[in-house]
Amino acid sequence: MISMDNTIITRFPPSPTGSLHLGGARTAIFNWLYARHMNGRFVLRIEDTDLQRSTQESVDAIFEAMEWLGIDWDEGPYFQSKRFDIYKEHIDRLVADGSAYYCTCTPEQVDRMREEAKKSGGKPKYDGSCREKNLQWEAGAVVRFKAPLTGSTVIEDKIRGNIAFANTELDDFIIARSDGSPMYNLAVVVDDITMNINFIIRGDDHISNTPKQILLYQALGEKIPDFGHVPMVLGHDKSRLSKRHGAMAVTAYRDMGYHPDAMVNFLVRLGWSHGDQEFFTRNELIEKFNLDHIGRSAGVFNPEKLLALNAEHIRNASSESLVPHLMPFLEAKGIKTEPGEFLNGVIETLKPRSKTFIEMADGAVFYFQEKPVYDEKAAAKFLKPDLTGPIKQLADGIAGLAVFDEKNLEDIFKQVMADAGLGFGKVAQPVRVALTGKTVSPGIFEMILALGKEKVISRLYDAVQWMEKALGTE
């Protein structure tokens, strides 16, 4: 508490007008990581001053996404809609000391001004008609900030260096609507001041808002926080990410079987680097993340790389840690199971061959079936009657095993192969079909071990029976 001044306080301020999308998620992650890395604090704030567009569903979707990503906050969530008194207070103060003024121009009039300005080759701006009228409040009036007419405002950006704007580029922007509600720039600044935010990391689409906000800080006599503008995330066509780019909501990736750590890893790596390292665990990210290696150019979202990274995260995680992630997908397939040794063993065999949890659940099905469902072609090709003997011998051998382990399993296989004069593949593939119903599965021994002695034996005998019946019908 002695040196609170040095504590980095970042924030993530989504507006609840939709689900949390990739770009927003990355901004959240950057702020969160920076706060964690710096041992600072991270604040969540919901920017719902636009009552028309904000929805409770969106608020819930944002929380859901944050939770899935594993981003926790130290303060909040604050809701701007509950802080109108605070904004009102600041707006009044600005009007009182002459930093802002009432404006009674109608939207139509302002539209015309913008047209005019555009025609004369400039930026569409409000022309300042009411600036010096010293109007009192009246119904329908908005409050405009009295922006400086000369000079320039400089952003000392921690990522991109200094960015200067001529103040003539700015117009007297509205800080309070005619219904008294605060506009974005005002609300953000007041919030960041009152919440002690001292480090703002956001998309570079906010660069042009920054001079306005800096001016507001100055008018309010407050210290300007540090800014760091990160490049945006673009769609495959290099345009701003939007609905037409397909899955944008981060939770859509949860539903497609992605691991949140992979998502975080991917998003961070899109714009930030640590030499050639591609794979990062959450803790590694907290340890290594900093602003020094954030790029300056926009990045294209590349789903294939996300997929590859997801596979890598699945491969590298402990089977046990994967259980809660996989469970919903198992349930969706009607598989009832519970955490434990058996499930861990199943996952262990599936890890290197699953790019998503959906794939993993697909691959896990045979382990849980009462009896495997034979793929017609596979059974016809590999469960030949002449294998009846060897398979039976194998089943008997396994049944007689005191210790059910890979070494003993191998010995039995060798014995069967030798007695039947068959190569390993000639035995293994039929066994695979007998046990899984398919020609593709995890390695034969690891799969047998994971399945468990009882199931292996009964499935083997079932196969023998099947083969004998097939023989009878021929």
Place this chain on the structure above:
RNA sequence: GUCCCCAUCGUCUAGCCUGGUCCAGGACACCGGCCUUUCACGCCGGCGACAGGGGUUCGAAUCCCCUUGGGGACGCCA
């Protein structure tokens, strides 16, 4: 239109600040091959980029300028 930002393989990027070690490194994807009981994993190799033009310099991916290209912002949205 005006202002701002950006510019290395198809994509994500290292290198750029502190020019030479870069005829530019890694990853994804793609193509070969190896391993192998299937499918994967893994391993080896290949393809593939400093946007263009001017400078500065003995020397430029690295510094400067211009052009071009891309993106963003210009709202009683955030």
